[in-house]
Amino acid sequence: MNSKVSDRRAFLKGSAALAGLAVGAIPFAKGEALANVTPGESTVKLGVTKLGVTPDEPTIQDLLYGGRSSYETSVRIATSGALADWGLRTLTPLQDSIGIITPASLHFTVHDEFNLNNIDPRTHTLTIHGMVDRPLIFTMEELKRLPSVSRVHFLECTGNSGMGHYRNMLQDRAKGRTDVTVIQTVHGRTSTSEWTGVPLSLLLKGVGVQKGASWIVAEGDDNVHHAKSIPLAKAMDDMIVAYGQNGEALRREQGYPLRLVVPGFQGVCNVKFVKSIKVVDKPYYMQREISAYTNLKPDGKASWYESQVGPKSLITFPSDAHKLPGRGFYEISGIAWAGRGAISRVEVSTDDGRTWKDASLQQPVFRKAWTRFRLGWNWDGAETVIMSRCTDEYGDIQPTYMELAKMWGLDEKSYDERMPAIPATEMAQWLTTVGAVLNNQIQPWRVSQDGSVQDALFSTLLHDKI
Amino acid sequence: MRCSALYCMTKSNFLLSVMALLACGTAMAQLPTYNVGRTPTEAELRAVDDLVGSDGKELPPGSGTAKEGAPIYAAQCAVCHGQNGEGVNRYPRLVGGVGSLNTPHPIKTVGSNMPYATTIWDFINRAMPPFPMERNLSPDNVYALTAFILSKNGIIKETNVMNKNSLVEVQMPNRHGFYPDPPHSTLEKDGFWTPRWEQTKPAAK
Numbered sequence: 017m018n019s020k021v022s023d024r025r026a027f028l029k030g031s032a033a034l035a036g037l038a039v040g041a042i043p044f045a046k047g048e049a050l051a052n053v054t055p056g057e058s059t060v061k062l063g064v065t066k067l068g069v070t071p072d073e074p075t076i077q078d079l080l081y082g083g084r085s086s087y088e089t090s091v092r093i094a095t096s097g098a099l100a101d102w103g104l105r106t107l108t109p110l111q112d113s114i115g116i117i118t119p120a121s122l123h124f125t126v127h128d129e130f131n132l133n134n135i136d137p138r139t140h141t142l143t144i145h146g147m148v149d150r151p152l153i154f155t156m157e158e159l160k161r162l163p164s165v166s167r168v169h170f171l172e173c174t175g176n177s178g179m180g181h182y183r184n185m186l187q188d189r190a191k192g193r194t195d196v197t198v199i200q201t202v203h204g205r206t207s208t209s210e211w212t213g214v215p216l217s218l219l220l221k222g223v224g225v226q227k228g229a230s231w232i233v234a235e236g237d238d239n240v241h242h243a244k245s246i247p248l249a250k251a252m253d254d255m256i257v258a259y260g261q262n263g264e265a266l267r268r269e270q271g272y273p274l275r276l277v278v279p280g281f282q283g284v285c286n287v288k289f290v291k292s293i294k295v296v297d298k299p300y301y302m303q304r305e306i307s308a309y310t311n312l313k314p315d316g317k318a319s320w321y322e323s324q325v326g327p328k329s330l331i332t333f334p335s336d337a338h339k340l341p342g343r344g345f346y347e348i349s350g351i352a353w354a355g356r357g358a359i360s361r362v363e364v365s366t367d368d369g370r371t372w373k374d375a376s377l378q379q380p381v382f383r384k385a386w387t388r389f390r391l392g393w394n395w396d397g398a399e400t401v402i403m404s405r406c407t408d409e410y411g412d413i414q415p416t417y418m419e420l421a422k423m424w425g426l427d428e429k430s431y432d433e434r435m436p437a438i439p440a441t442e443m444a445q446w447l448t449t450v451g452a453v454l455n456n457q458i459q460p461w462r463v464s465q466d467g468s469v470q471d472a473l474f475s476t477l478l479h480d481k482i
Numbered sequence: 483m484r485c486s487a488l489y490c491m492t493k494s495n496f497l498l499s500v501m502a503l504l505a506c507g508t509a510m511a512q513l514p515t516y517n518v519g520r521t522p523t524e525a526e527l528r529a530v531d532d533l534v535g536s537d538g539k540e541l542p543p544g545s546g547t548a549k550e551g552a553p554i555y556a557a558q559c560a561v562c563h564g565q566n567g568e569g570v571n572r573y574p575r576l577v578g579g580v581g582s583l584n585t586p587h588p589i590k591t592v593g594s595n596m597p598y599a600t601t602i603w604d605f606i607n608r609a610m611p612p613f614p615m616e617r618n619l620s621p622d623n624v625y626a627l628t629a630f631i632l633s634k635n636g637i638i639k640e641t642n643v644m645n646k647n648s649l650v651e652v653q654m655p656n657r658h659g660f661y662p663d664p665p666h667s668t669l670e671k672d673g674f675w676t677p678r679w680e681q682t683k684p685a686a687k
Contacts, residue, residue, distance in 0.1 A: 131613055143522050143530045150511040152519035153526055161518055222513040233533055239613035243533055292530035300535040301598050303605040307574075307590060310660065316584025320660045 092122055092204075093195050097184025103128040104269060107204030110330065111197065111337035113351065116168065116378060116386040118207035120262050125269045126173045126205060126283060128240050133289055135237060137273035142257065146232075146294035149224030156259065156273050159214055165256060166212040168382040170353045172325055173205035173283040174309055177455035182474035198471040199335035203459070206353070208386035211277045212260030216293070217252045225295055233300040234276055237291040244285050245299035245321070246278060254279050254384075257290065280355030280384040281323040282454060284309055325355030327414045328456035329362055329389070329406035340467035343397035348375070351386040354408035358382070361407040362389040368401035368460070375404070383409075395463065401472050403460040417457040417473060534604040538650035541603065545645035546626025548633030554623055555630050558611050567591075567634045577634045580655050593635030597660060599644075599652040603628045625649070 077083060092106035104127040108118055137156045145151035175181070185201045220232075225248070232251050235243040246255070256277040259266060266272045271288025278285040284304060299305070299321060310318040329352035334340055348366070352359045358381050363372035378388035389404065405414045415423065462472040511521040522530075534540045556565070562573035569575030579589030592602055607624045609616050619627070629644040638644070638652060 129613060141526075143526065145522070145527060145531060151522055151527060152511060152513060153522040154513075154519045158518040162513075162516055219513070222515070222519075233535075235530070235533060239616070241608040241616070243608075292533075294531065294533060296535060298535065298537075300533055300604075301601045302533070303601055303609070306596055306601055312583060312588055312590075314584065316588070316659065318583075318660050319662075 090122070092124065093200060095184075096181065096188040096193070096196055096201050103130055104132060107200050108207045109200050109337075110204055110206075110332045110351070111199045111335050113332050116208050116351070116382075116388050117262060118209060120209065120264070120267045120270065123207040123209060123261075123267070123270060124171075124173065124205050127238075127269060127288075128242075129238065131239050132268055133238055134268060135273055135289060140237070140273050140289075140291070142274060142291060142293070144219055144223045144293045144295070146296050147226040147229040148220075148295050149226065152219075152223050154219075159257065159274070160259065162214045163218060164212055165215055166210055166260070167254075167256065167277075167279070168208060168210045168385040169277055169279045170206055170208040170325075170384065170386050171277075171283050171286055172328075172353070172454070174454055176205035177203050177328075177457070177459070179455075179474060179477065182471075197335070197337040198459075198474065199330075199332060199337050202471075202474065203330055205283070206351075206386075208351075208353070209261045210263070211256055211258040213256045213258030213274075213277070216255040216257050216276070219257065219293075220248075220251060220295070223295075228297050229295045231296050231299050233294050233296055233302070234287040234290055235292045235294075236271070236275075236287045237289040242284075242287060242304065243300065243302040244287050245296075245302060245305060246276075246281070246285055246323070247321075248295065250278065250281065250323075251293075278323075280325055280357075282309070282325060285323055323355075325353070325454055326456040327354040327356075327359070327406050327408045327412050328352065329359075329404040329414055330459050331364070331402060331404050331461060334402070334463065334469045335461055336469050336471055338469055340395060340463065340469070342467065343395050346393050346395055348391045348393045348402065348404075350375075350389050350404050352377075352389055352404070352406035353384070353386050354406070354412070355384060356412065357384065357409040359387040359389075359406050360409045362387070362404055363406075364389070364391045364402065364404045366393055366395075366400060366402045369403060372405070397465060399463065399465050401460045401462050403458050403472075405458050414456055414458055417477065420455065420457045532608055534600050534607070536598040536600050536650070538600050538646060541600070541646040541649065542621045543646065544621030544625050545643050546622050546624070546629050547643055548626070548629040548638070548640040550622075551626035551628070551630030551633075554619075554627055558615075558619075559627065562611075567631060576631050580635075583656070583659065591635070592631050593637060593655060595656050595659070597654055597657045599628065599632060599637075599649050599654060602631060603649060 072086075075083065090109045090112040092108060095105035095107055104125050106125045108122050108124040140156055141153050142159065143151065143153045181202045182198065185196045185198065188196050188201075230248050231245050232248055233243055233245045235241065256279075257274060258277045259274055261267065261270060266275060271290070274290050275288040276286050276290050305320065310320040311322060312318045329350060331348055331350040333349045334346065340346065348364055350362070350364075352362045359377065360381075362375045362377060364375045365372045373391060375389035375391040378390070381387050389406075393402075407413050457473070460472040462470045464470070511519075513519045531540065555563075562570055563576050564570050567575065567577030574591075575589065576592045579591040579594030581594075582589040583594060596602065603624055606619065606627050607617075607621075610619075625644045628649065629638065629642065632638045632644070632652060633640050633642070637654065642648065644652075
């Protein structure tokens with residue numbers, strides 16, 4: 017069978033030719049000539065020698081690894097404000113999220129440097145040492161031989177959904193930045209992936225944890241030398257030494273080739289590029305767990321080592337990145353997650369919190385993972401406020417902003433005693449700027465008559481003060 | 483990797499055989515059941531065992547004073563942290579802020595916030611000055627820089643010598659500024675890491 021195909025699209029449609037691609041018969045890069053492709057016994061000669069020249073043509077990369085339609089433009093964006101100067105900080109476009117899995121390409125990154133290691137997996141090792149009977153060093157190849165698990169878990173940055181991000185967003189807007197929205201800029205430090213790796217408990221049992229040990233401290237092989245103390249009980253419970261994310265190897269910005277996944281715990285615990293786990297008898301008071309990731313209260317004392325993310329939900333459609341074209345049916349859709357376990361209930365209000373309806377939960381519901389919720393809604397075209405609140409399997413309920421403030425010690429009493437001159441709005445601002453508070457407050461969205469959607473929380477707390 | 487002691491002992495060079503024995507002995511350890519992994523060499527272990535906890539047992543020998551630290555600070559740190567630790571632009575302030583933590587404008591610095599001086603030593607030693615210059619300071623230099631920052635905060639005197647023992651004994655002003663104290667980690671028993679939501683959750687509606 018000999019055929020000469022002059023039309024590239026015809027070539028691409030030819031399954032025999034694609035089979036040739038699949039076995040790697042033509043190892044060339046974008047723009048290089050396609051010639052003498054030999055799928056099986058046939059030889060395909062191409063009249064046109066370049067791929068990916070016009071937007072409608074797939075590139076070789078599209079075929080070998082895969083790309084998306086040129087009509088799809090959803091991307092991570094850089095974080096707003098001064099934090100953008102600190103390193104690689106990009107935000108997941110929650111407004112475009114579908115289902116519960118975040119594509120690795122859109123997973124948020126909070127990386128306190130601009131230099132991203134490109135670690136050779138053939139030289140990377142993990143050493144487990146400290147209060148153990150036999151310290152051991154493992155290569156990546158060895159770790160991949162061990163029994164593995166794949167589990168769906170969210171990650172969330174400690175500072176996600178904070179007032180400070182909203183203020184930075186307003187400042188960016190004032191400077192003319194147009195890509196920032198509350199749904200992505202304030203809330204986009206969370207993502208969910210299927211993570212694959214070795215249960216840390218398997219490794220810890222193997223090295224023989226000694227009596228008296230109660231914590232581990234993990235260190236990454238990045239250039240900021242991030243180190244984090246984590247309770248040993250958590251390590252023995254459900255932590256994963258992960259090399260896989262959503263069916264492939266970890267991305268570089270997610271800690272390739274090896275990271276910790278600490279289900280339900282704040283993002284800072286999930287040490288990337290992990291190279292060392294030391295078993296110890298106390299937390300190690302590392303710089304990041306003392307300076308930024310403690311929660312200062314009005315009395316000047318700070319709580320520390322509070323790692324678990326509270327129950328949280330968020331309507332992702334419609335949100336302030338969207339505009340409804342007119343009255344009629346819309347499926348309200350969002351995500352809910354809890355650091356302690358599974359989401360058991362999500363309620364949605366479409367009348368500013370007066371009444372609530374149960375949303376349907378996407379099955380199966382994974383513990384410590386995003387749960388997609390959905391509720392059909394007939395919008396009558398009138399202005400209203402919509403919001404969601406979730407309950408986890410232990411009955412813990414997502415708080416309102418003011419309930420959250422009270423939980424952090426900002427009740428009227430401490431407010432009067434400590435900060436008599438500070439109005440309530442600034443008190444709320446204080447709450448989210450002084451500490452690395454995990455903000456799991458209810459997020460209301462105002463839907464206006466013209467179909468536009470705006471934040472109805474931060475704007476009411478901060479007014480127009482920047 | 484297995485190697486018989488007998489084989490080693492037949493070697494004429496006694497030192498070599500002792501070394502081989504040691505190597506055999508340490509290389510024996512692997513992950514039980516799966517037989518993967520190996521005992522790290524001393525050099526490998528030293529390379530990763532660089533975190534310093536609050537009891538300072540990992541601190542290396544060496545010493546330094548604030549006076550010795552001053553020129554090192556001026557040359558390598560002041561560009562970001564300021565001549566006197568006041569911070570430049572967005573780079574962290576290291577000095578002052580004591581008494582501000584219970585006000586609407588708290589200032590977290592080494593002096594006002596850090597509960598243990600070992601944290602300063604650890605962070606300078608592993609991560610300062612930042613990439614690509616980090617991990618180039620000698621232990622003496624790190625002791626001296628730590629002493630300099632402590633001295634600028636008025637926590638120690640300019641002449642106090644910081645070393646493996648004295649550093650651990652430094653009383654930081656905010657030593658008791660955190661709770662729970664000390665952090666504990668058992669799970670369901672005292673509910674440290676599951677917790678605050680349980681204790682303070684809002685009433686069901």
